Amino acid sequence: MREFRIDVPESDLDDLRDRLARTRWPDAETASGWNQGVPLEYARELCDHWARRYDWRRCEAELNALPQFRTGLDGGGDDSVEVHLLHVRSRHERALPLLLTHGWPGSIVEFLGVIDALTDPPDPRDAFHLVIPSLPGYGFSGKPTVPGWGVERIATAWAQLMDRLGYDRYAAQGGDWGAMITSALGTGAPENLVGIHLTMPMAAPPPEGEGSPLTPAEQEALASRKTFQKVGTGYSSEQSTRPQTLGYGLADSPSGQCMWVVEKFWDWTDCAGHPENVISRDRLLDNVMLYWLPGAGASSARLYWESYKRRRMDEVPVPTGVTLFPQELIRLPRHWIERRYTDLRHWSEPAVGGHFAAMEQPDVFVDELRTFFRKLR
Numbered sequence: 001m002r003e004f005r006i007d008v009p010e011s012d013l014d015d016l017r018d019r020l021a022r023t024r025w026p027d028a029e030t031a032s033g034w035n036q037g038v039p040l041e042y043a044r045e046l047c048d049h050w051a052r053r054y055d056w057r058r059c060e061a062e063l064n065a066l067p068q069f070r071t072g073l074d075g076g077g078d079d080s081v082e083v084h085l086l087h088v089r090s091r092h093e094r095a096l097p098l099l100l101t102h103g104w105p106g107s108i109v110e111f112l113g114v115i116d117a118l119t120d121p122p123d124p125r126d127a128f129h130l131v132i133p134s135l136p137g138y139g140f141s142g143k144p145t146v147p148g149w150g151v152e153r154i155a156t157a158w159a160q161l162m163d164r165l166g167y168d169r170y171a172a173q174g175g176d177w178g179a180m181i182t183s184a185l186g187t188g189a190p191e192n193l194v195g196i197h198l199t200m201p202m203a204a205p206p207p208e209g210e211g212s213p214l215t216p217a218e219q220e221a222l223a224s225r226k227t228f229q230k231v232g233t234g235y236s237s238e239q240s241t242r243p244q245t246l247g248y249g250l251a252d253s254p255s256g257q258c259m260w261v262v263e264k265f266w267d268w269t270d271c272a273g274h275p276e277n278v279i280s281r282d283r284l285l286d287n288v289m290l291y292w293l294p295g296a297g298a299s300s301a302r303l304y305w306e307s308y309k310r311r312r313m314d315e316v317p318v319p320t321g322v323t324l325f326p327q328e329l330i331r332l333p334r335h336w337i338e339r340r341y342t343d344l345r346h347w348s349e350p351a352v353g354g355h356f357a358a359m360e361q362p363d364v365f366v367d368e369l370r371t372f373f374r375k376l377r
Contacts, residue, residue, distance in 0.1 A: 001164060004068040004084060006060050006140065008293055013056055016254055016292065020051040023255045033273070034266055038259045046262065047255050050285055056293075059286040062112065070140075071164060075157035081149065082142035083157065085133040086111075087165065090119040095127035096194065096377055097167040098369070099158060099185075103176020104239075104300055105261040106356060107139050107290040108132050109283070114358050117366045125377065126370045131165060133158070135177065137299030139290040144299070150306035151177070155184035159192065168192060171373050175199035175357060177303060183341075186316040195319035195345070195376045197369055199357050200328055203340040204313045212335045221331040228329055232267060235260070239301035240308035247298020250291075257297055258288045268355035270327035278360045313340055321346030321372035325361070327354030346372040 025044065029036040066086050074080040086108060089095070098118065102110050111132050118128045134141040136149050136157070158181065162170050171194045174182035179198040186196045205211065214222070238246050250257045262284055265275040275284060291297060320341040324331055326349070338344050348368055353361040 001069050001071045004070045004140070005064055006068070008056065008060060012293060017051045019254050020047050023047060023253070025255075034263075038263050038266070043255065043259055046281065046285075047258065049281060050254070050258065050288075054282060054285050056289055058282075059109075059289065063108075066115070070142075071161065073157040073160050075149065075153035075155075075160070077148055077153060079144070079146055079148075081136040081144055081157075083133050083136065083161065084108075084140040085131060085161070086115075088115055088119055088130040088132070090127040090129050092120075092124040092127035094124070095119070095129045096373060097162070097165075097170035098128040098130055098373075099162060099170060099172040099182075100130060100132045101158070101172070101174035101178030101181050102132075102135065102138075103174070103178045104138075104303065105264050105287070105291070106176065106178075107287050108134055109287045109290060110356060110358050113362045114366050117362070118369065121366075121370065126374060128171070128369075128373075129167075131162065131167075131170075133161060134290075135181075135300070135303065137302060138296055140294060143296070144302070147306065150303070150310060151180045152184050152188065152312070155181050155188055158185055159189040162192065169194055171195055171197070171376070173197040173369060175355065177307075180307070180311065183316050184312070184314070186318040186320070187314045190316075190318045193318045195321065195373065196316070197321040197323070197346075197372050199323050199325065200330055200355070201320075201322050201332065201337050201341065202311070202313065202330070203332055203336045205336055206339055211333075214333060218333040222333070225330055225332075232329070235264070236304055236308060239304035241305070243298050243301035243305050246301055250297025250301075251295045254292050257292050258285075260297070261288050261291060265356065268327070268329050269360055270325065270352055270354040271360075278354075279356070283359065316341045317343060319343045319345050319376055321348075321368070323348045323350065323357070323365075323368040325350055325353035325355070325357055329355050345375065 028040040070082050072080040137143045172182045179200045182196050271277045350364050358365045
């Protein structure tokens, strides 16, 4: 476990600004709004801000103010990956260790706004020690050089990480890929887990004739899922089949990498039509920078190639809490979830929020974690 500090060379920032200044823009969309993707006018405005006014050193200082480490993890395989993590311990000795796992196109930036509230709450009995790793191939973690780093292997690596940090009993939370990795951890290492909390749990439908009747709200949610599968999954089809081909454009063009990420913050947040209604422009770019600076476009996409069509729905026996936000991109019926998560103890459906819960609704996110894990301490 080696201490780590981010120190991006100024030449990398100069290169970014030069590339942005030389962007070769496409023609404008022929449909209104975001129907064909990120509108040209907004793309140019955002990239102009990125080049002229955005300050990476602010974000770098924010991250460097937190304890950071890198450590090699093999996940039970022959090769290892250097994983970058934040390890923020609470001042309260009886704090519960909590592993927070992000997904795509997120990063550890998702959790920066909730760290203080989780580590130093009004009631010390709600305190957490936080472990926030960057997924292999994401952010400042190393990039796998051979196949095999899918969901289950990352979960094994996370168990190794928590053991290395000296935590033999801990909680875990995740959304997106983080939910799948956290679920795999609950299957593979249940003896170490106090419980898990998920914001996008996945489960197979029950056999025909065995499930409970769907409520109108559940029918609407499944209809939305079908629409998403029809018009919103182009990114996952490409990343799960040809991530290397996609990676050339993402590695070479900052505007391309930016729009590949930011479009999802429009589509997956509860933002009333514009991502900056819920997440600031600079915070959006902070997250993009964790893809651009390390050239993680291809390496992050490979997680889809490794796991998207190999998703397992193994039973998860540990105490589980679910918070299902109204604009989550996949909202499955509760009785589907209960068949997989056999010790479901908490179910909540807040009035607002979307896929990037900790960024969009930090107060709600924190309250949900406190409420669920309070019962398990």
